[in-house]
Amino acid sequence: xxxxxxxxxxxxxxxxxxxxxxxxxxxxxxxxxxxxxxxxxxxxxxxxxxxxxxxxxxxxxxxxxxxxxxxxxxxxxxxxxxxxxxxxxxxxxxxxxxxxxxxxxxxxxxxxxxxxxxxxxxxxxxxxxxxxxxxxxxxxxxxxxxxxxxxxxxxxxxxxxxxxxxxxxxxxxxxxxxxxxxxxxxxxxxxxxxxxxxxxxxxxxxxxxxxxxxxxxxxxxxxxxxxxxxxxxxxxxxxxxxxxxxxxxxxxxxxxxxxxxxxxxxxxxxxxxxxxxxxxxxxxxxxx
Amino acid sequence: xxxxxxxxxxxxxxxxxxxxxxxxxxxxxxxxxxxxxxxxxxxxxxxxxxxxxxxxxxxxxxxxxxxxxxxxxxxxxxxxxxxxxxxxxxxxxxxxxxxxxxxxxxxxxxxxxxxxxxxxxxxxxxxxxxxxxxxxxxxxxxxxxxxx
Numbered sequence: 001x002x003x004x005x006x007x008x009x010x011x012x013x014x015x016x017x018x019x020x021x022x023x024x025x026x027x028x029x030x031x032x033x034x035x036x037x038x039x040x041x042x043x044x045x046x047x048x049x050x051x052x053x054x055x056x057x058x059x060x061x062x063x064x065x066x067x068x069x070x071x072x073x074x075x076x077x078x079x080x081x082x083x084x085x086x087x088x089x090x091x092x093x094x095x096x097x098x099x100x101x102x103x104x105x106x107x108x109x110x111x112x113x114x115x116x117x118x119x120x121x122x123x124x125x126x127x128x129x130x131x132x133x134x135x136x137x138x139x140x141x142x143x144x145x146x147x148x149x150x151x152x153x154x155x156x157x158x159x160x161x162x163x164x165x166x167x168x169x170x171x172x173x174x175x176x177x178x179x180x181x182x183x184x185x186x187x188x189x190x191x192x193x194x195x196x197x198x199x200x201x202x203x204x205x206x207x208x209x210x211x212x213x214x215x216x217x218x219x220x221x222x223x224x225x226x227x228x229x230x231x232x233x234x235x236x237x238x239x240x241x242x243x244x245x246x247x248x249x250x251x252x253x254x255x256x257x258x259x260x261x262x263x264x265x266x267x268x269x270x271x272x273x274x275x276x277x278x279x280x281x282x283x284x285x286x287x288x
Numbered sequence: 289x290x291x292x293x294x295x296x297x298x299x300x301x302x303x304x305x306x307x308x309x310x311x312x313x314x315x316x317x318x319x320x321x322x323x324x325x326x327x328x329x330x331x332x333x334x335x336x337x338x339x340x341x342x343x344x345x346x347x348x349x350x351x352x353x354x355x356x357x358x359x360x361x362x363x364x365x366x367x368x369x370x371x372x373x374x375x376x377x378x379x380x381x382x383x384x385x386x387x388x389x390x391x392x393x394x395x396x397x398x399x400x401x402x403x404x405x406x407x408x409x410x411x412x413x414x415x416x417x418x419x420x421x422x423x424x425x426x427x428x429x430x431x432x433x434x435x436x
Binding site: 040 | 340341342343372373405406413415416
């Protein structure tokens, strides 16, 4: 490994200033994603800004009006185990729980997870389905962006120079919504997803009033399937409806070939997983 | 990875052929190509820099002309290396020109392999980047020769 500089600021302002001053610098928190790229030699850092010494950025809070706010340095394990997340947004707890293994989840932060912009990840799919917003802060101010607009492509986000994700916010889902996140791996159970599907349903008896369906890990950013959402409105989730959803998802998505499956395989898999996720959501998904 | 496609350039075939052999012009059509020069009658050097998010690669390429049929076809062999991230690129490139009602139809077939660390980790990203380069090359080539 080549030598690189490491800065360890103790305040958010100092970290932001360092990133602004050194355009080649990269922020690192848990390091679970970045260190793999460094060890593989694909990313050769010149300067890393370690965020771990910054205090007060890992809080998880809930407000009935504004919803959940997760500080960027909260670990995926913090989120998964948070009583607030489990009570109000169980799908997010599940999407964090299925990431890799406990050692990774203990280190990986939610800010790092979304900032890394890797399409093969579970939490972003659930967060996009939940309408999450990222707080992007510098030493002087904060702006907010929908996560769906923040993720631009592989390893590409809307972060401006000197900006860091300071928190992820999820609006309250409202009464009567059920949710489910379903991951499918093609290698080990700890692997990154070959496909991840996040779905939310508001049911009236057997009838779908509103639906949200996001397919992740097959396209460069999570894909919200709005045509499927419209199709589901007013229908019951019988075998015919589910089969049509599977067909629509397979037809409507343009998967990437990668080591977790060919594009053709993932196209079929995305449809099947969408059917399964909806079924899971309608039968098991906790109603809120 | 095979990249192939075709697009029409609004210029006569002889003009497109000349532009392809004008190395600074050709290099200016390839996004990320920061320098290009002729080494001898059939060999060219080029430097290609590409970025996917914060991941960067910079290849020193050696391009050899394998076959020429003026003004119809060129076949090239290209290879290069990024020493920093220990990755290699190899490409077999065929470019065909034929007259079209509104100019010249440029067809290309590129069989490209990315080997080494980048190839092991980043195939989908390389594929996506290649598509972007492809689209931008076509746009620049059309713009560069428009009005001819």
